[in-house]
Amino acid sequence: MRRPHRPPGRLLSAVLVLVVLGGALSACRDDAESAPPSPAAHPAPDVLHGLERALTRRAAAVRRGDAQAFESGLAAGRPAFLREQRTWFANVAQLPLARFGYDLDRSTLVRDGKDYWVVVGRRMQLDGYDDRPVTAPDRFRFTPGHRPGRYLLASTTDPAWERAHHVQAQPWDAGPVQVREGYGVLGIFDEGSIGSARAIVSSTESAIGSVAAAVPYSWPHSVVVYAPSDTDFLTSLEGVPGDDPASLDAVAFSVASAPGGPVAATRVVLNPRMLDRGAPERDRLIRHEVTHVAVGRHDDRAPVWLSEGIAELVSVQPMAPQDRLVPEAAVRQARAGVEDLPEDATFNDAESGVHYAVAWWACQYVAEAFGDGALWDLLDAMDQPGADPDRILEERLGLTSQDLAGKAGRMIEATFGPDEIGARRQRS
Structure with missing residues (x-):
């Protein structure tokens, strides 16, 4: 898939x-149900600096794997939030982090009583797996600490904001x-x-x-x-x-x-x-x-049948021919005749098993008749802006989509029909 x-x-x-991506963790229920806060009118620079320092300390603790420093940045008196944060820290400590940090969006600062809500972007790059850092937005709540200018994290989630911004x-x-x-x-x-x-x-x-x-x-x-x-x-x-x-x-x-x-x-x-x-x-x-x-x-931009057919074709290469199976529904459709290649909009409908099989064997035919390179040439050509897949098929292979679908169907019938299945069983 x-x-x-x-x-x-x-x-x-x-x-x-x-x-x-989002850094959504469950927080205390009263955070989600609090009265709507009002925008902070011209917040003092020391508030913004205090919040940024809190995020800098948190990021450094994560990078160092320093659990004590990490927990020192959390508001006290919230047992559920502390448990969730400990779990999150233990999770992230297992990840191979190339980069980790936070960016505070100053324009989003909102005061809620003595606390502040603000949108934060978490920058995380998995070493060896991500081409670049991934910035995941979420909304954090901070509360003043005991020392002037120090702020502690009180929540990392705002469910309504996350739903509105499709945070995952x-x-x-x-x-x-x-x-x-x-x-x-x-x-x-x-x-x-x-x-x-x-x-x-x-x-x-x-x-x-x-x-x-x-x-x-x-x-x-x-x-x-x-x-x-x-x-x-x-x-x-x-x-x-x-x-x-x-x-x-x-x-x-x-x-x-x-x-x-x-x-x-x-x-x-x-x-x-x-x-x-x-x-x-x-x-x-x-x-x-x-x-x-x-x-x-x-x-x-390529049609789904081509990208899915290529993935299917590659996936079966290490398998013995007798183990490369298709659904029975695809064999029945092949006997009845395959009139055209699957359409993008309905590729994954109730007949998806048939569509995957037809896509695979359309690519199988191209690879056998024209060579493996022809498939990648088709993919490159069809991925261009404004490309017409039907025209490209005809120009490069001399086939219409109906021609290719018919050939795929006949190959499925020949490979998985009753006679061939019986012969496979005898050989095995």
């Missing part, structure tokens, strides 16, 4: 969404995580999924090698994989194919360096049901998603 659907165009590995908590923001790292792999697990960590990390390491051998583009040969035991993060993604995140086995999603900014990384999240699947099925799925990571933005 590729990444969520992208704004103007289609930015995805199932269709791309630039995800706005990452796994390390939302609850305890367990981090495991392999060669080019950063795996994010939790207590319920940590038992699968070795298998997932190993599978992803192998996938990186397989995909690197197949994909001609330059990419860092590294990937962050979220493998939680629940679907909370998966279902929080916006614009996913089919609009039903829980139905997806996995999604590759893009992370923006800032809201509306360039992409800093493409990450993968697995549906918890994949943790217990057999190794061949799980490994194939991970190779598919890693292919989307490697292709990156080279398929932003």
Whole structure:
């Protein structure tokens, strides 16, 4: 499954969404239900300086892994908030941080009694995984400390503001995580999924090698994989194919360096049901998603059938031919005749299994008839602004989309029809 659907165009590995990351942690209920604060009228410079110093101390404590200094910046008398902050600190301490810091937006300062709310941008770059720092906006609340000019953090969440600004908590923001790292792999697990960590990390390491051998583009040969035991993060993604995140086995999603900014990384999240699947099925799925990571933005404007077909084709290469399966519905459709390639808008509907199979075998035909390079040439040509995929197919391959769909269907029927399946069973 590729990444969520992208704004103007289609930015995805199932269709791309630039995800706005946020540092949302649950705070005390009275923070969320307090009376609406009023803007601070010409706040004294020492207030802004005090808040900036508080954020500077917090960032330094995180970078040093200094729990005592970190907790000294928190308001007292809030046990639930303290527990959540300790969990967050323990989570982030496991991450390979190349950069970490905060930026305070002075124009957003709002006074609420003796306290202040302000929008803060958290800058975080995962070493070896993010091309650049990712700035995640959120709204923090500060309260005066015992010493003049010193402010303590009292809340890191404002639910109404987060909903209005589409802030999305990452796994390390939302609850305890367990981090495991392999060669080019950063795996994010939790207590319920940590038992699968070795298998997932190993599978992803192998996938990186397989995909690197197949994909001609330059990419860092590294990937962050979220493998939680629940679907909370998966279902929080916006614009996913089919609009039903829980139905997806996995999604590759893009992370923006800032809201509306360039992409800093493409990450993968697995549906918890994949943790217990057999190794061949799980490994194939991970190779598919890693292919989307490697292709990156080279398929932003290309039709979904091409980007998904390429990912499927790459994902099955390490498998024995008899293990490369398609759904029975795809075989039935092939017998009835495949009239055209799947459309973007309906690719991930109830017939998605058929669409993936047709896309795969359309790419399989192109690779066998014209060579692997023809697929990447098609992708590059179709990814250009204003490109007409049908015209490009005809000019480069002498095929209409209906021609290619028909050839894909006939290959599926020949490969997976009753006679061929019986012959496979006898050979095995």
